[in-house]
Amino acid sequence: MGMGGLDTVLEGVLLGGVYALFAIGLSLIFGIMRLVNLAHGDIVVFAAYMILTATAAAGVSLVVATVVTIVIMFAAGFALQRLVLERVLGDDILPPLLVTFGLSIVVQNGLLLVFGADSRRLQAGAFESSSIALAPGLSVGLAPLIALITAFVVVVLLQVLFYRTALGRAFRATADNPQIAQLMGIDQRNVYALAVGLSLAVSTIAAVTFGIRSNFDPSIGPARLLYAFEAVIIGGLGSLWGTLAGGIVLGLAQTIGGRIDPEWQILAGHLAFLIVLIFRPRGLFPSRRR
Amino acid sequence: MTTDRLPDGHVVAETSAMTKPVWRLQSATRLSRAAGVAAIVIFPLLILVPAVASRNLLQDLIFVFTMLALAQLWNVLAGWGGLISVGQQAFVGLGAYGLFAAVALAGFDPLLAIPMAGCLAAIAAAILGPLMFRLEGPYFAIGSWVVAEALRLGCAQFKPLGGGTGMSLSSAALANMTGTRWAEALFGIRAAAARDVVVYWIALLLVVGITFSIYLFVRSRLGLGLAASRDNNAAARSVGVRTYRIRYLLWVLVAFATGMVGALVYLQKARISPDAAFSVVDWTAYVLFVVVIGGVRTIEGPILGVLVLWALQFNLSGYGSLYLLLLGLIAIFVMLFMQRGIWGSAAARWDLQLFPARKLLVRDDS
Numbered sequence: 001m002g003m004g005g006l007d008t009v010l011e012g013v014l015l016g017g018v019y020a021l022f023a024i025g026l027s028l029i030f031g032i033m034r035l036v037n038l039a040h041g042d043i044v045v046f047a048a049y050m051i052l053t054a055t056a057a058a059g060v061s062l063v064v065a066t067v068v069t070i071v072i073m074f075a076a077g078f079a080l081q082r083l084v085l086e087r088v089l090g091d092d093i094l095p096p097l098l099v100t101f102g103l104s105i106v107v108q109n110g111l112l113l114v115f116g117a118d119s120r121r122l123q124a125g126a127f128e129s130s131s132i133a134l135a136p137g138l139s140v141g142l143a144p145l146i147a148l149i150t151a152f153v154v155v156v157l158l159q160v161l162f163y164r165t166a167l168g169r170a171f172r173a174t175a176d177n178p179q180i181a182q183l184m185g186i187d188q189r190n191v192y193a194l195a196v197g198l199s200l201a202v203s204t205i206a207a208v209t210f211g212i213r214s215n216f217d218p219s220i221g222p223a224r225l226l227y228a229f230e231a232v233i234i235g236g237l238g239s240l241w242g243t244l245a246g247g248i249v250l251g252l253a254q255t256i257g258g259r260i261d262p263e264w265q266i267l268a269g270h271l272a273f274l275i276v277l278i279f280r281p282r283g284l285f286p287s288r289r290r
Numbered sequence: 291m292t293t294d295r296l297p298d299g300h301v302v303a304e305t306s307a308m309t310k311p312v313w314r315l316q317s318a319t320r321l322s323r324a325a326g327v328a329a330i331v332i333f334p335l336l337i338l339v340p341a342v343a344s345r346n347l348l349q350d351l352i353f354v355f356t357m358l359a360l361a362q363l364w365n366v367l368a369g370w371g372g373l374i375s376v377g378q379q380a381f382v383g384l385g386a387y388g389l390f391a392a393v394a395l396a397g398f399d400p401l402l403a404i405p406m407a408g409c410l411a412a413i414a415a416a417i418l419g420p421l422m423f424r425l426e427g428p429y430f431a432i433g434s435w436v437v438a439e440a441l442r443l444g445c446a447q448f449k450p451l452g453g454g455t456g457m458s459l460s461s462a463a464l465a466n467m468t469g470t471r472w473a474e475a476l477f478g479i480r481a482a483a484a485r486d487v488v489v490y491w492i493a494l495l496l497v498v499g500i501t502f503s504i505y506l507f508v509r510s511r512l513g514l515g516l517a518a519s520r521d522n523n524a525a526a527r528s529v530g531v532r533t534y535r536i537r538y539l540l541w542v543l544v545a546f547a548t549g550m551v552g553a554l555v556y557l558q559k560a561r562i563s564p565d566a567a568f569s570v571v572d573w574t575a576y577v578l579f580v581v582v583i584g585g586v587r588t589i590e591g592p593i594l595g596v597l598v599l600w601a602l603q604f605n606l607s608g609y610g611s612l613y614l615l616l617l618g619l620i621a622i623f624v625m626l627f628m629q630r631g632i633w634g635s636a637a638a639r640w641d642l643q644l645f646p647a648r649k650l651l652v653r654d655d656s
Contacts, residue, residue: 030428036428036431036432038376038558042361084622084626087626088625088629093374093427093428094368094374097428097431098578098621099625099626099627101376101575101578101621102618102621102622102625103618103622104616104621104623105571105617105621106618107577109611109612109615110611110615113611113612113615166444183513222570225627226435226436226439228431230436231431233432233433238619263446263447266439267440267443267444267447269438270436270439270443271440271483274421274436274440277421277424277433278421278424278427281424281425281429
C-alpha cells in the first residue's frame with residue numbers, strides 16, 4: 001500500500017469518527033430502550049442551528065454556545081421522553097417509529113420555515129482549515145482529527161458512566177429487563193427520560209463537530225440518520241465501542257468507494273452495510289445481552 | 291403432521307339427545323351489506339367520472355387512488371404482516387424505472403409496460419427477500435430504507451435513463467398507448483387529456499383490485515396465519531403455520547403491486563428522476579400518514595385517511611413546509627391520543643365494520 005492508500009485509509013477513519021459521534025446518541029437509546037428514533041438526524045441538525053443562532057445572532061463564543069445548547073438539549077430530551085415518547089413505547093415498535101417519523105418531518109420543516117433552505121456552516125476561525133503533517137506528504141485536517149478524538153473520549157466517558165456509576169447500573173439493568181429493574185426499585189420512567197436527555201446532549205456534541213466540518217441545511221437529517229443507523233447496526237446493538245467501529249467501517253467504505261469513482265461513495269457505504277448484515281445480522285460486536 | 295384423536299363418540303351421543311342448536315359463522319353485518327351495495331353502485335359511477343370531470347379533478351383522483359393503493363399495500367405488509375418497511379419507495383421507484391425502460395428503451399406499449407414494471411419490482415423483492423428476512427423489527431425497517439437508497443443511487447448511475455437528472459417520456463413514445471385513441475374519440479379531447487383518462491381508469495382498477503384482494507387475503511387461512519406469525523412467530527410455527535413462506539409471498543406480491551402503482555404514477559407524470567421516484571417523503575411518509583390517520587390494520591382506515599390527506603393537500607399544499615409540518619403534527623397527535631386512527635376508534639366505539647374480517651359464531655334457534 002503506497003502513500004495514496006494510507007491517505008485514503010486515514011481519511012476514511014477520520015470520516016468514520018464523525019459518523020460514530022453522530023451515531024452514539026442513537027446507539028444509546030436504541031440499546032437501552034430499543035427505541036428507533038427516526039428523528040435523530042433532524043435533532044442533530046436542529047442542535048447545529050441552535051449553536052449557529054447563538055454564535056451568529058447572539059454573538060456568543062462557540063464553546064459557550066455549545067455548552068448552553070447541550071444543557072437545553074438534555075432538558076428537551078428529558079421532556080420529549082416524558083411528554084411524548086413514553087406514551088407510545090411498548091412491545092409494538094410501530095407507534096414509536098411513526099411518532100419519531102412525524103417528529104422528523106416537523107423538525108425538518110420547522111427549520112426550513114425559520115432558516116430557509118440555504119446551507120450553513122459553523123465558524124470556528126483558523127481551526128477549521130488547519131492541518132497537521134504526520135509525515136512528508138501525509139497530513140490530516142485538525143477538525144476531522146478532533147472529531148475522531150471527541151468520539152473516542154465520548155465513548156470512554158459513557159463507558160465510565162455505564163460501568164462505574166449507579167446511574168449506569170440502572171441503565172444496564174433497565175436495558176436487560178425493565179420489569180425486574182423496576183422491582184429492584186429503579187424508576188424506569190426516569191431512567192428512560194435521562195437516557196433520551198443524554199442522547200440529545202451527545203447529539204449536540206456531534207452537531208458541533210459536524211457543523212464545523214461540513215455544510216448543513218434543514219434537509220440533510222434523514223441521510224445522516226441513515227449513516228448513523230448503519231454505524232450502530234454494523235457495530236452491534238448495545239455496544240458503544242461497536243458503534244465507534246461501525247462508524248469507522250462505514251467511513252472507510254465510503255472513502256474507498258469514492259476513490260474508485262466519486263459517484264460510488266455513498267453507494268459503497270450502503271453496500272458495505274448490507275454485506276455486513278448478510279454475514280453478521282447482529283452486527284460485528286453485539287453485546288451478549290439481547 | 292399428526293393430530294390427537296379426540297374421544298368424540300362420547301360427545302356426539304350427548305348432544306344428539308337434546309334439540310340440536312344450529313351454529314354458523316357470520317362475518318357480514320347490516321352495515322357491511324349496505325356498504326357492499328353502495329360499492330356496487332359507486333364503482334360504475336367512478337368509471338363514468340371522466341365524462342364530466344375537469345382534467346384537474348381527474349389528476350386529483352389519480353393521486354387519491356394511487357396513494358390509497360400504496361397505503362393499502364403498506365397496511366397489509368406492516369399492519370397485518372408485521373413487516374414494518376420504511377423502504378417501499380424502492381418498489382415505487384423500480385416500477386417507475388421499469389416502465390421507462392420498457393417504453394423509452396424497448397418501445398413497448400405503456401399499458402403492457404405496467405405489469406412488466408410490476409414484475410421487475412417483484413423479482414427484486416424475491417431476490418432481496420432472503421436478505422431482508424434475516425432482519426427483525428427495527429433492523430428490518432432500517433434495512434429496507436438502506437436498500438431503497440442503494441437502489442436510488444444505482445438508478446442514478448443508469449445513464450440510458452438520464453442518470454442522476456432523470457428524463458422525460460416523449461409524446462411519440464406515449465402516442466401508441468392502447469386506449470388513448472379510443473378515449474380521444476369518445477370524449478372529444480386531446481391526446482394528453484385522453485392519456486389521463488386511461489391512467490385514471492387503470493388507477494381505479496388497481497385500487498379496487500388491490501383493496502378487494504387484500505380483503506380476501508386477510509379473511510383467508512393465509513391471512514389468519516399471517517396475523518398469527520406477526521403476533522407470535524414461534525407459537526404460529528408450532529401449530530404448523532409456514533410463517534416464512536407466507537411472509538415471503540406477501541412481500542413479493544406487495545412489491546409487484548407497488549411496482550405497478552409506481553409505474554402508473556410515473557406514466558401520468560411522464561417525467562422521472564431518481565430523487566423523486568425513490569423519495570421517502572412522497573412514497574413512505576405520505577403513505578404512513580394515510581394509514582395512521584385512518585387506522586392501522588383496517589381496510590376502511592386508509593380510505594378515510596386518503597380523503598383527509600386530499601382535503602389537507604387541496605387547502606394547504608400552497609403553504610409548502612408549513613403543510614408538511616402540519617401533517618407531521620397531526621400524525622404525532624393521532625399516535626398519542628387516538629392510536630387506532632379515526633376509523634379504528636370509531637369502529638371500536640360503535641362497532642362499525644364495512645369490510646368485516648372477523649368471524650362471529652351465531653346461534654340460530656329455530
